[in-house]
Each structure stands twice: as C-alpha cells, then as structure tokens.
Amino acid sequence: MLMNRVAARDGVAFARLFELHAPVALGLLDRILGRRGEAEEVLQEAFLQVWMQADRYDEARSTPRGWILMLARSRALDRLRRRDSSRRREEAAGEEAAAEAAIFPLGTERLEHQERQRLVSSALGQLSPEQRRCIELAFFEGLTHTQIAERLEAPLGTVKSRILLGMNKLRQALSPSS
C-alpha cells in the first residue's frame, strides 16, 4: 500500500502519492484561499506534513486522498483565519454577489464520467442555495454556526437547520442504496 511505503520513507512512493492527490488538493486550496501562490505554498506545507507524519495515517478512518485533503483544508483554514479580517470581509462581499450563480464549482462535465463524483454533484443539486451556501461557508472558509449566522444575517437556529438538512441530503444521495 502506498501510504505504508511513504511511512517507511520511500521517496518514490511519496512522489507517486503527490502525483495522484496534489492536483485535487491544490484545487481545494485554491478554492479556499483564492490565491494560487498561497495555495501552492500551503500545498507544500501539507505534503511535507504528509511525509513527516505518514505513520499516523489510519486507513480505517479515511482514504489517503481524504486524509490529505482534510489535512490541507485544515492548514488552509488556519491561513485564512490569519488574514486581515477587514479585507476578508471585502472579499466575501464580492463573493456574495456571485454566490447564487457559482456556489460550488462542482458538477462539471469533467466529473460526470466518474460515477461517484456524479453522485456528489447530483446530491449537491438537491440542496437549496441557502443550504449549499451555509455548507460552503463552513467547509471552505472554516466558519462556525455563529459566524455563518452573522455573515448571512440569518438566525442561528436557521443556520443550524440548513447545515443539518443539507448534510443529510448529501448523505442520502451518497448512500449506496441511492
């Protein structure tokens, strides 16, 4: 298994791991950070962490891709939180205008040939724009319930409900029986 070889300090295996997962990880980082240079920097940090901590990977908990993506996301959100908050609000205001039109860059033609990704795209299509927006703010910007409520000027209970309902819809769509 690739991760076991990486944990055993196999450089070739690590290079292969990078080829397999770095593009998606960079796509996620670019989506979160909105700056390619910074995204590539965080990608380097994330993969260095993968190299150093590969022995901590637990295959029972996640796939290698899932582990790498969550690790990269965590780093990106840390980076995001350190940014100047006022500038971040300005950027968010600009994003709000385009939110309805392009909330998730998902469900593209490129993904349609892969069944699993088609399922995700389909599931996302079942969410209301409000549910998608709440999940997006939590997932891509690391905001909490309270922060999302403030950002959207929506009641806290409403935000909680949107996330719960939205996640359940995703679950249903992604379940094997669907």
Next chain:
Amino acid sequence: MSTPHSTRFEELLPAYALGALDGDDLRELEEHLAGGCEECRPQLALWEGDLEELAATIEPVQPSEVTRTRVLRLAGAGGAAAPAPAPLPATVRTPAWMKIAALLLLALAVWGLAGQARMAREVHALAEERDRLSRQVETLSQEVGRIRSESQRAELALSVLAAPGVQSVALAGLGPTPQAAGRTYVNPRSGDALFYAFGLPTLPEDKTYELWFFAGGKPVAAGTFGVDPRGTGSVRVERRIDPAQIQAWAVTIEPAGGLPQPSGAVVLKG
C-alpha cells in the same frame, strides 16, 4: 462519566465534521465523544467520509513544476521521480528553509535578549558594588585624614611635652565644677603651648569653653574648645607664647565661637 447517547448528539455530528460547531453545542458534544460513545464514533467517521468526497469533487489544479520539485526535495524523496531543483518563482513565498532560518534567528534573538537581561543584571550588580566600594574608600579617606590629623596633633603635643625645659601650669576647678582640672604645657624655646582639661561638663551647642592667659594684667584669648562625654578637652594655642610674661591661665564659658574678652563664668584657673 459520559453523557448518555441521544439524537441531539447525532444531529450535531455533521456540523462537527464540518468544523461549524461552536459554543455549548461543541463543548457538550466533545465531552460526549470523549466518553467513547459507541454510536457516535462510527457516524462521525461516515460524515467525515462524505466531506472527503465533497472535497474530492473540486476541479483539480495541476501544481507548478517548482512546487512539485520543492515538495519532493524538501521531503528528501527526490529519487528518480523528482526532476532537478528549479529556481523559485516569485509566487512561491516563504520557503520552509526560510521559516526554519527565521525560527533559528528568532531563537537567537530570544537567547540574545535573555543574555542582555543577564548582562544588565550583572552591570547593575557591578554598579552597586562600585558604589559600595566608593563609599568605603570615602570612609577610609576620612579615617586616614582623621588619623593623620591626630598624628600631627600627637607630634605637636610630643614636641611640646618632650621639649627640654617645658613649663607646665595646673588649673583647678572653680564654682560649679570643683572636680575639674586643667594643665598647660609651654615649650619655652618654640613658644608652642597646649592645654588639656579634665572633668568639665559638656555644654549646650550655643556655648563653648574659652582659654585665656593673662599678660600685663590683661586677658588674652588663647582658643576655644569642647569636651567629650568623659569631660576631656584640649586646645592648641595658636599664638606664640613667652611663658615669662604669663601671669595666669583661666577657662570661662562663653557664647559659641568665643569672645575677644571674657564675659562668662570662670570654671578653671591656675
């Protein structure tokens, strides 16, 4: 003790997996999970799996060759799979080695600051020691001056007392101080004279004892003096004296600083 499982905790799990939980919800769920809930743990893993799939649907972006090279090189995993290192573009900011160097510099700065603080404490201690030694030197200088002065007085006294033909006159107590006594010593060759008093009471600050000698029937001021707690005092007569012309000696109590003519009570006479 773990809180019992409930549907409320199940409903918090998706937001927890998203990282959106906060406040009491977060605290309570984390306490519950820390108790090792058998039902919540697998459900949480499923939610995290869903999110991983969500993340994986993002449009892939090919990393730059520089990033790829740097990652593989930094990890020491170059081998045959990694191309030769390329120069860094401007977009790649803050390389890891630079961060390590910055950390080292920071550590050095902290160490330097600690050293400066240590040095400041040492400088302060040395300054205190210097001040203490300066005070000691000053005290010793005063002591040396005092000893030198006493030595000069002793030399003078010796030159008077040991002079051949020295003439001495005893003075007796009068009035309120009958127990007091005094004695003059005059070197007839040099004209130097000394006077010693014994058993005189101490005086208030505005008073002093004044020595007189009588020549030609008139009193001549010979110097003022005080006495120590034992009643002992002395004075060196500042003017040259011809003992042949002195008819008598006396000590009076006068205002501080003395007077050119006696005005107070006579306490010694001889």
